[in-house]
Amino acid sequence: MLESMLEKHFSDVYNKFKLQFYRRVFELVRERDGSLSAMEAFSLEVIYMLGEPTVSQFADFLNISQSNATYKVNNLIKKGYLERQNSIVDRREYHLILSEKYYTYMNLYANYEMTVMRRVLERFPEEDVAVFDRILQVMSSELMPECKQP
Numbered sequence: 001m002l003e004s005m006l007e008k009h010f011s012d013v014y015n016k017f018k019l020q021f022y023r024r025v026f027e028l029v030r031e032r033d034g035s036l037s038a039m040e041a042f043s044l045e046v047i048y049m050l051g052e053p054t055v056s057q058f059a060d061f062l063n064i065s066q067s068n069a070t071y072k073v074n075n076l077i078k079k080g081y082l083e084r085q086n087s088i089v090d091r092r093e094y095h096l097i098l099s100e101k102y103y104t105y106m107n108l109y110a111n112y113e114m115t116v117m118r119r120v121l122e123r124f125p126e127e128d129v130a131v132f133d134r135i136l137q138v139m140s141s142e143l144m145p146e147c148k149q150p
């Protein structure tokens with residue numbers, strides 16, 4: 001019984017985060033100068049979550065060809081949402097850096113996750129928040145190996 005309730009509640013929370021994210025993506029892809037397609041918006045989100053990946057890391061994570069990834073990246077650079085930065089380790093390699101235009105366009109400073117976390121901190125005692133934090137740490141570091149960041 002507890003297991004099925006846990007699954008239901010986790011699924012409810014996860015789906016609400018996804019719905020809010022999809023709403024934000026569709027708000028962003030409205031027709032206007034320099035607008036992003038849904039795929040471009042998703043690509044930028046992946047790059048954001050991978051934390052300055054190389055084109056190879058981006059391609060590998062999405063399981064797409066290097067040429068397809070390069071095409072996507074070049075379009076995002078042309079639109080001003082991405083920049084290339086040479087690697088300190090290997091000057092032939094470069095990392096994908098999100099531009100100021102990306103942060104302005106995506107309005108990440110006011111994202112929904114932070115709003116919910118603020119509400120959690122206001123609603124629950126510190127001890128409960130500490131347990132919740134530990135559970136999230138274990139979920140991220142141990143229970144989701146498919147989503148390891150490069």
